[in-house]
Amino acid sequence: MSEALMSDTSHPSYLRLAESGELARRVDRLEQMLESCTLCPWDCRVNRLKNETKVCVAGYLPIVSSHGPHFGEEPALSGTHLDAGQAKGAGNIFLGHCNLRCAYCQNWQISQNFRQSGETSFERLAAMMLELQEQGCHNIGFVSPTHFSAQIVRALNLAVAGGLRLPLIYNTNAYDSVEALRQLEGIFDIYLPDLKYSSSSVAREYSQIPHYVESARAAILEMYRQVGDKVVMDEARAPAPGLGDPPAGAAERAGRNPREPGVDTRSSLPSRDPEPDGAVLPHAQGGQDGPAERRGDVPLADPQDSSTGVGPGAGDRGPSWI
Numbered sequence: 675m676s677e678a679l680m681s682d683t684s685h686p687s688y689l690r691l692a693e694s695g696e697l698a699r700r701v702d703r704l705e706q707m708l709e710s711c712t713l714c715p716w717d718c719r720v721n722r723l724k725n726e727t728k729v730c731v732a733g734y735l736p737i738v739s740s741h742g743p744h745f746g747e748e749p750a751l752s753g754t755h756l757d758a759g760q761a762k763g764a765g766n767i768f769l770g771h772c773n774l775r776c777a778y779c780q781n782w783q784i785s786q787n788f789r790q791s792g793e794t795s796f797e798r799l800a801a802m803m804l805e806l807q808e809q810g811c812h813n814i815g816f817v818s819p820t821h822f823s824a825q826i827v828r829a830l831n832l833a834v835a836g837g838l839r840l841p842l843i844y845n846t847n848a849y850d851s852v853e854a855l856r857q858l859e860g861i862f863d864i865y866l867p868d869l870k871y872s873s874s875s876v877a878r879e880y881s882q883i884p885h886y887v888e889s890a891r892a893a894i895l896e897m898y899r900q901v902g903d904k905v906v907m908d909e910a911r912a913p914a915p916g917l918g919d920p921p922a923g924a925a926e927r928a929g930r931n932p933r934e935p936g937v938d939t940r941s942s943l944p945s946r947d948p949e950p951d952g953a954v955l956p957h958a959q960g961g962q963d964g965p966a967e968r969r970g971d972v973p974l975a976d977p978q979d980s981s982t983g984v985g986p987g988a989g990d991r992g993p994s995w996i
């Protein structure tokens with residue numbers, strides 16, 4: 675049985691950046707973006723360093739809704755494909771005040787809690803990472819990190835000084851700005867984007883979000899540019915419909931300890947979305963007409979079925995912007 679994905683804590687990529695001082699410089703650059711916030715494609719341009727807020731209702735300090743070992747991610751992330759008793763879970767940290775308003779969000783009580791503060795210090799966020807490491811988690815997974823990417827990197831710098839060695843996962847709705855993602859290069863080992871829509875009108879209807887499709891595709895392309903597509907499918911995974919056979923050697927690769935970084939793309943397109951998954955993901959790989967060998971090499975996560983937890987309408991939970 676293979677080890678859990680990213681369980682090798684020998685030298686995750688951000689340690690090199692910390693050693694060279696580059697991690698501290700990334701903090702500065704990301705916080706410059708907070709001064710006129712463009713961390714995501716909403717481009718609100720409010721000064722979050724002064725606690726001005728807009729769409730995500732987030733100021734300067736990070737907002738953490740919960741943290742702890744999580745066993746509901748893909749098996750290779752949670753370790754649930756391991757023998758009994760060996761799974762330690764993904765060390766998830768759920769950020770509050772998501773920048774999307776998905777009407778079907780299964781986490782809406784913690785991701786769209788706009789009327790609660792829940793602010794925490796950078797020191798406390800760093801301590802959470804270290805606690806999860808101490809509990810034996812296989813990795814640290816930031817869930818809905820987009821609007822707090824600058825704050826996460828600042829806290830990471832503190833956690834590294836405190837001894838953090840676990841690889842990092844960026845578990846995002848893919849509504850990330852490419853500019854912000856560029857500042858994350860070499861920090862996150864795994865990108866876990868959840869591609870939600872292939873139709874802008876459906877995106878507006880269910881998530882009150884403009885320009886989702888082109889923004890998410892650009893973001894996922896940037897993630898691929900940084901880390902490639904080497905995330906290894908678990909041997910139990912079936913090939914995704916529309917993407918052809920799994921890449922040659924995938925089953926063999928799934929049986930070894932996959933220490934490589936990569937992008938693991940989820941897709942939770944609602945049933946009303948006009949395009950099947952297989953028609954969307956090739957766009958993220960460089961276009962429908964991209965090389966066949968790349969289209970056939972897209973690593974797909976098991977769909978997390980995040981559309982099953984239907985909550986109240988998004989408009990009931992926060993401000994409407996479009």
Ligand code: SF4
Pocket residue numbers: 711712713714715716717718719720727728729730731732773820821822
């Ligand atoms: S992170 Fe928040 S404030 Fe910044 S652009 Fe996105 S929604 Fe607006």
